[in-house]
Amino acid sequence: MKLLSWNVNGIRAVQKKGFNEYVRKENPDVLCLQEVKATKEQAGNILQDYHAFWNSAQKKGYSGTAIFSKKEPINVTYGIGIEEHDNEGRVITAEFEDYQVLTVYTPNAKRGLLRLDYRLKWDEAFREYVKNLDKKKPIIFCGDLNVAHQEIDIAHPNSNRNNPGFTDAERNSFSKLLDSGFIDSFRNFNKDPHQYSWWSYMFNAREKNIGWRIDYFCASEKIKHSLKSSFIRQEIQGSDHCPVGLVLK
Numbered sequence: 001m002k003l004l005s006w007n008v009n010g011i012r013a014v015q016k017k018g019f020n021e022y023v024r025k026e027n028p029d030v031l032c033l034q035e036v037k038a039t040k041e042q043a044g045n046i047l048q049d050y051h052a053f054w055n056s057a058q059k060k061g062y063s064g065t066a067i068f069s070k071k072e073p074i075n076v077t078y079g080i081g082i083e084e085h086d087n088e089g090r091v092i093t094a095e096f097e098d099y100q101v102l103t104v105y106t107p108n109a110k111r112g113l114l115r116l117d118y119r120l121k122w123d124e125a126f127r128e129y130v131k132n133l134d135k136k137k138p139i140i141f142c143g144d145l146n147v148a149h150q151e152i153d154i155a156h157p158n159s160n161r162n163n164p165g166f167t168d169a170e171r172n173s174f175s176k177l178l179d180s181g182f183i184d185s186f187r188n189f190n191k192d193p194h195q196y197s198w199w200s201y202m203f204n205a206r207e208k209n210i211g212w213r214i215d216y217f218c219a220s221e222k223i224k225h226s227l228k229s230s231f232i233r234q235e236i237q238g239s240d241h242c243p244v245g246l247v248l249k
Contacts, residue, residue: 005031035105067101099220142215185227
């Protein structure tokens, strides 16, 4: 069972850059997208052999998530059940027989940390949401979580110390999330540095691999024995993020 996650930075744009060909080649059982920036109707008929679920933001051309699954889920819900947090299309939860899969696009704290307080409020609400879900059935949540957790997850930790996505507050918040009973699947298998999933479009950052690892697959500790491998497809272009994945036994 292969699960794939990708912040596509606009589904309509990435379709012009080899998206469909790559997905066919990767052939995931479940594909989770973030920052689709479109409605299902605007995206057109893509991946028609998958069951598709969309959660678009109220604001046009902004945020939004989607899940594509070969197997039809038992149940699908949108958002986390809190109106304040559910108008930007940031979460979809798909329930399957043995586990639940969430695609997540965590709010960015923004330049100057203008949205940091909201971001931390979101983090707390999301943490409670997944903790409650996990009591019912093990969960796997994935997506752009907009935080580089450890210094190993960012190319230049010292110069980014107080930048959005690498503040102590955001990193500590992510630690709290993992401490609630979840595993960062990539670090469970791979302790190597220079493994990133996002690069700035400026200064040839991607060519120089000056990046951040801010896209994750996190799984309930109770299904740790079911995890086979976790990967980052750094070579795949089309967005400022690259796809990340998880394989279950």
